[in-house]
Amino acid sequence: MKVGNGLRLVLGLAALMIVVQIINSVTGNSLLHHGLLPRTLTGLQGILFAPFLHGSVRHLLGNLLPFVVLSSLVLSEGVSRYVRVTVLIAILGGLMVWVIGRPLMHVGASGVIFGLWTYLLARAWYQRSLLSLAVASVALIGYSGLLLGFVPVPGVSIESHLCGAIAGIFVAWLMHGKSLGEQAAT
Template sequence: METGKRLRVILALAAIMAVVQVLNTLTANSLVHHGILPRTLSGLQGLIFAPFLHGSFAHLLSNLPPFIILSWLVSTEGLGRYVRVALLVSILGGGMVWLFARNSLHIGASGLIFGLWTYLLARAWYQRSIASLLVALVALAGYSGLVFGFIPTPGISVESHIAGAVAGCIVAWLMHSKSLLETAH
């Protein structure tokens, strides 16, 4: 039952992204202004909305497969853990983009994707279990190409990629470092 519920939540989030893109396209990209605009009061709304907003269907379609797969891998710890990880990565990563990124509109799920990816990698370090190591290896093998997302490319928010990755590591530390500390004693 839990497996089905996790899948339904992840697919529902992906469906929301698709519906938002359809609405955005039908309204001549009128929704993108709800993204993160650094150091502006209105740009703070992007901490919640930016992962659901994409500039085009190609942008959305490039984000959906890694979003779904990495979300599924994170959700193997349970739906509650997945929701906490996704929210914290979105808020921390988005907050870093809002504070430090260039003055441009930042939208898309890639910051969340990078955060989920690094969360899985860092979780293996903190948990030091065979299961978390195997999941990290799957994430690393499947998405090692994400490292190229740290290279600045025109029209792509490398800041979201970096901030998301840092947020994923921080969230893994927050959620798993206690177990590491207990084993040290």
């Protein structure tokens, strides 16, 4: 896939979040029960669905731009890498929230956003290439305010932020090892 296709994919995911929020708003937040409820069997579905669900239009709007920008920065490694990174962050971060999260409904793309952000920063640490350092600098300068996301605020899933960030670092480490292995095989 080309980068243009990757941008279409990212914008398509953002559009899906918007459509889900419209449906959720029109139906009186009826979709929120598909979020992540820690340590419950039904809460496991939230690992897949929670990133697309938001508690309000304001919540969604707060997540859309960082999701699109950070996703676009991860696309600098290619579309297939972006898909693998994002899916791994969503699943690993979601699983961690399911294990350690407060017994509240967790929804929103912020776990994935924090994961993409820390992935970009950790990737620069592992790769130490000019491109990865430049991309990490843009992410760090543009989204250094995400650090405030680790401060507990009522009604905000700090667990999603923290677990997404940890997942992003782990995925960067994992993908760094894969890229080394791929280089050695050629």
